[in-house]
Amino acid sequence: MGIVKKNYYLLTGGPGSGKSSVLHYLKIQSHRVVEEAARAILKEQKRRKGNATQFGDRAQFCQLMLRQSLEDFKTHLSCTEKIFFDRGLPDLLGYKSIANDARWTSIIEKVELANLEYRYNQEVFLFPPWQEIYTLDDERSHSFSQASQAYDLIKEALLEANYFPIEIPKVPIEERAQFILSKTQNVV
Template sequence: MDKEIIVLIGGPSSGKTTLINALTNKGYICYPEVSREIIQKAQNDGIEQLFLEQPLLFSELLLEGRINQYKQAKKESSEIVFIDRGLPDVIAYMDFVGNSYPEAFHKACLENKYSRVFVLPPWEEIYVSDKERYESYEEAVLIHKHLEKTYNEYGYQLIEVPKDSIENRVTFLMNEITK
């Protein structure tokens, strides 16, 4: 079996982090979402929402972090690595806010391809906002649409993870991977 670098995508508060945590608890190699780290550092530096105040800078930092995650995932001894959000997410979010970005963003998405992409759909019943997640549920739905569009444009076939218990979501993933 070739190494599988699998990315989980979806709008804010669709259950990605909970799913990553469950996979980690089962012993899988998982990489967390890097944006929270960037957001928290900016907040510590006095910038409440770096993405809203300096979207290009935020996106450049995010792209760099996700490229580093991808490269590290390639070096893992495990045959399967899960990543919470991927490189095309950066472009989807920039498109969502209507900002332009350098060609290097597109190039990075083409050079660092994931094995599979699982998408977690918007789920209003579990939606929660917090200090790092400023989007409303309605905005989360729009972001989700941008994510699907962007990943489709890069040629990915998205596999939708059903809204279900975390155990059933993990089982669904593993069944899809072993098909």
């Protein structure tokens, strides 16, 4: 096994589950937060009129997210305090379900290798689909049904990568953040 960072906490789930709102709350409470790679990539693709998106060239989108997720992981290696990541390498394993050609085979092999080499804390905070708070925005164009399917793929990917998903309760943002902080207080 490669690098294991017990102070790296992954927050993940399907689109629109409240994850980014909780991470924003943690950030304003002075916790370290690493922003989601996908949002930055989607903004850049929109600006450049590119096609590397979740509904366009998915293989290129996955490659860009892999590159950014690895960079995010490596950037903070010397940090010993808690860091909360808005998604990460295990999320990319969800793309295995659509990997259907040689190009994908190469990408998925890189994703699997990265997941062996670069490990977050084993306990991963998983945000379930929550219809009442689900909204679309400039980077989120999934239907609620698609978001729920993404959640299932992510949960399956976490288990495959030997992580322990902890489902976040459907409560207000502050309570969700407190739930996460209570689970991370004795680590680091």
